[in-house]
Amino acid sequence: MSARKLCMIPGPIEFHEDVLAAMGTPATSHVDPNFIPILGESIEMVRKVILSEVAQPFITSGSGTLGWDMMVNLIEQGDEVLLLNTGYFGENLADCLTTYGAKVTQLRAPAGSRPSADELKAALAEKKYKMVTVTHVDTSTGVLSDIKKVAEIVKATSPETLVVVDGVCSVGSEEIRFDEWNLDIVITGSQKGLGVPPGLSIVIASPYAIKVFQERKTPIPAYYSNWNKWLPVMQAYEARKPAYFATPAVQLVYALHASLKKITSEPMQVRFDKHRQVASDFRKTVKDLGLKQVAQCEECSANGMTAIWLPEGVEVAKLVPALANKGVQIAGGILKDIATKYFRIGHMGISVMEDERQHIPKVVDALTSSLTELGYKSA
Template identity: 80%
Template sequence: MTVDHKLCMIPGPIEFHEDVLNAMATPATSHVDPNFVPVFGETLEMVRKVVISETAQPFVVSGSGTLGWDMMVNLIEQGDEVLLLNTGYFGTHFAQCLETYGAKVTQLYAEVGSRPSQEQIKEALSKTQYKLVTVTHVDTSTGVLSDIKAVAETVKSVSPNTLVVVDGVCSVGSEEIRFDEWKLDVVITGSQKGLGVPPGLSIVVASQKALEVLQTRKTPVASYYSNWNRWLPIMQAYEARRPAYFATPAVQLVYALHTSLKKILSQPLQERFDKHRQVSAHFRQVVKDLGLTPVAKCDECSANGMTAVWLPEGVAVGDLVGTLANKGVQIAGGILKDYATKYFRIGHMGISVMEDERGHIKKVEDSLVNSLTELGYKSA
């Protein structure tokens, strides 16, 4: 937290609470230390609560959110059919991950800034028996929000045995997720976005139905580190307040996650979801008042933790990013293939949203207006 610290307002990593950073400043601690074991156990219980589940199994493992994709090797066997709902860059790369393990992936695309319709999903499900349907809850390349409740309802009504897998890397902690009520089977996330913890933890929540698929598979899991058969007894042991070992957990990051989750759960989750919706709607309106256009084509398909915005003519993405950085605000350029230089992305998650007194959102808005003016843009 140095004087020259720029506000990190990209779609993750996000700004971290001082208490979260302090939680990492623990001395070297054994992962089987009697003081650490209950912290890890309580962390697993809080992960379950933050996705609103009573029975799902959390896995908290050292690694990035992408490791959560890799963990789908536990559910995939050679030749399994997967329907992937593609809303941007991360859907495309999730497909590549699944294909690595032998899945036959059918991608259902949407126009840039939109999402596949329920009618398209129903039609696809009527043609093939899919083992998994995967959906990116928020694709950070476009800022598109998928309606995972509606997706799960459609899938379960047409194909009850198909597992619904949600890439929630940029949604857990900022978007509403009701794991049990919506009959989700897997939610994948990472520590550094809506959960407000530095990067380094892969967090996956699996339904009991998903674990049954693991237990009844015909072939061995084609992975060592990602293998839930190795991780499941570890997670169960820590939750029972017993030490266990397969691979060393990131002890200090678990302390940080424990601290952040306690803060998140100290108020009703619905209030958190509502506040992110309000701030997102306000920010989109600021963008529109400037005469700019969000990439997401409708309010209901716009993420609540980030916004992607088309650049105005005559403004280069590098110039805008650099000008904002000079004002103490770090934003991100685009990453969607063929469009990367045509838009920019701003995150609004976690303490930047929940703690108004920090003034993060106002600073971003003011800096954006001033930067565009300096770069010669005149709003309509």
């Protein structure tokens, strides 16, 4: 393990040894009496992570993108959707919703920014929306949206409008208070703040969202994503009973269970605060190096990752391998038109919560020395 590169991209992140050990669980039936409580308890612990007493989690095999696809349960042909676009993943979510017949209006912001509260209020005044979607952290830019404020504005204007949060790059690293903030959907995947290998899609739905799903007027034009198939399965496992629709990723669920046990072993506020502090310190280091981050303000900067503009004369095609040669894997940019102009570094999970691992200092050292090697001289 010591010879491999630290995975410090914005997901997949580093995995705890207990999580990796759980992946080594021998072949086990998905209806084995030993597995049933593992999935059942995982469903319950997901609620604790997003601070909900009443939400319905769905844990299924698939990437975080499958969570977008599951919005087919709420969208009907011609439904109006307002999408707050802060980057690459907002753009792709719009494409997904359009596939299922939604009429998507995008409220865009310049790279590194987010739509303002006034812009949101103005958009909501123009028409009635079935759903408002917001990417909590857009992994392409490191921009953090204020989902509490978004939900507050939406619900004050139109209580019937669903508030859908893409939390793929935020659950487990950013503060989310599902019940208190009146959210309806949070979508995430296993491989980022939850610290589990890729392969699990996790969607959390409010009782109101479930009601909207149950009262829809048209059939759901999907099979695998269909909540009519999955809801009885989730309810059965939480009641510690076997059920079947499609085979779960048993070993990944064991890994999720191991990670969630660690995450929920202390108050979530401790985790939120630690990610904020480490991110703030890292942003200061970036600034001290004479670099600028893509996110344009402190309050719109993610706590689980940072996107950084490349200094003049340094190419991402040289910077990424330079760090890799020092045992640290970082990521280039992915936002259209500016992808070659910036790079991204993740700081989530055990890399943040367990100081003794020294992951963040290693990243800083590798970044500093690599920039020097490539001819960059900080101010």
